[in-house]
Amino acid sequence: MSERETILRVENLCVEFKTRAGTARVLDGVDLTLTQGETLGIVGESGCGKSMTALSIMRLVPTPPGRIVAGTINLRGEDLLKASDQRMRELRGDRISMIFQEPMTSLNPVFTIGAQIAEAVRLHKPISGAEAAAKAVEMLRVVRIPDAEQRVHDYPHQLSGGMRQRVMIAMALVCQPDVLIADEPTTALDVTVQAQIFDLLSDLKQRNGTSIILITHNIGAIAEMADRVAVMYAGRKVEEGTVASVLSNPQHPYTRGLIACVPHLDDGDAEMDTDLAEIPGMVPSILKLGMGCAFAPRCKHAMDRCRVEQPAVTSVTDTHRVRCFLHQGAPS
Ligand code: SF4
Numbered sequence: 001m002s003e004r005e006t007i008l009r010v011e012n013l014c015v016e017f018k019t020r021a022g023t024a025r026v027l028d029g030v031d032l033t034l035t036q037g038e039t040l041g042i043v044g045e046s047g048c049g050k051s052m053t054a055l056s057i058m059r060l061v062p063t064p065p066g067r068i069v070a071g072t073i074n075l076r077g078e079d080l081l082k083a084s085d086q087r088m089r090e091l092r093g094d095r096i097s098m099i100f101q102e103p104m105t106s107l108n109p110v111f112t113i114g115a116q117i118a119e120a121v122r123l124h125k126p127i128s129g130a131e132a133a134a135k136a137v138e139m140l141r142v143v144r145i146p147d148a149e150q151r152v153h154d155y156p157h158q159l160s161g162g163m164r165q166r167v168m169i170a171m172a173l174v175c176q177p178d179v180l181i182a183d184e185p186t187t188a189l190d191v192t193v194q195a196q197i198f199d200l201l202s203d204l205k206q207r208n209g210t211s212i213i214l215i216t217h218n219i220g221a222i223a224e225m226a227d228r229v230a231v232m233y234a235g236r237k238v239e240e241g242t243v244a245s246v247l248s249n250p251q252h253p254y255t256r257g258l259i260a261c262v263p264h265l266d267d268g269d270a271e272m273d274t275d276l277a278e279i280p281g282m283v284p285s286i287l288k289l290g291m292g293c294a295f296a297p298r299c300k301h302a303m304d305r306c307r308v309e310q311p312a313v314t315s316v317t318d319t320h321r322v323r324c325f326l327h328q329g330a331p332s
Contacts, residue, residue, distance in 0.1 A: 103161070223247055
């Protein structure tokens with residue numbers, strides 16, 4: 001496992017946004033690695049920095065008002081933060097692809113899905129129109145759309161939400177990228193279709209060896225799909241480790257709260273753990289973060305030290321790290 005090639009390495013990523021109320025540091029020192037064929041889950045509530053991390057990796061942070069102010073993003077030895085805009089256009093969709101929560105925002109309503117998949121491949125590969133059209137049918141089969149030869153002529157509005165997400169996956173994978181970023185890919189879909197999409201992604205990962213970053217607030221999906229998980233809060237990574245270790249032995253109070261929010265399935269009935277079913281309070285405004293741990297206002301373990309000092313990252317095991325004073329001995 002540890003011998004696998006590192007495909008993507010993000011170090012000390014910092015992103016700021018200028019607002020009327022001041023400059024907000026929406027990502028602060030984020031480090032991530034992704035190895036060949038690995039699925040890394042990124043979890044956290046809305047506004048914790050998950051999607052901003054993805055947009056930064058794609059170099060799609062809206063600038064202005066946003067700006068990547070520090071860090072490196074290294075894809076197979078190439079620093080994406082030093083790449084030209086032209087180079088990024090070459091890499092996006094070819095070596096690194098992204099699928100979003102709502103496929104209709106990415107699909108063009110006036111072109112057939114076949115034309116859009118064919119265009120995605122022709123942007124990056126020197127193949128003929130006929131070859132690209134055949135590739136579109138093949139990809140629809142790969143993502144398990146029935147009657148692919150017929151459906152390739154459909155327009156996006158003729159498909160269900162689940163089918164449209166399959167088309168997006170087909171477009172994202174048509175060039176066999178090294179990295180697929182899936183940002184809340186099933187949130188708009190019903191539960192049965194969600195399970196089918198996760199099943200499809202797992203299958204494609206096994207088949208192609210694609211590395212996946214799965215961004216979600218769905219801990220169940222992380223348990224099913226991911227090898228490792230990073231938990232984000234207020235623009236920082238607060239816990240990271242193998243899924244087995246983090247989910248069975250969560251160390252950060254925020255991670256424990258997230259896990260406690262997951263319904264437990266007993267004898268087929270979904271049953272909420274009412275003891276810790278909610279994390280009190282809300283994600284703080286990034287503009288109003290104080291000196292100390294950003295989670296302190298919501299943390300029942302908060303100590304005086306937590307309100308004035310930033311906890312450093314400490315190791316729980318070789319593969320599990322946490323940013324919390326509870327794991328750093330007594331206050332000095
Ligand atoms: Fe809670 Fe303090 Fe740990 Fe932050 S550092 S999560 S406030 S115990």
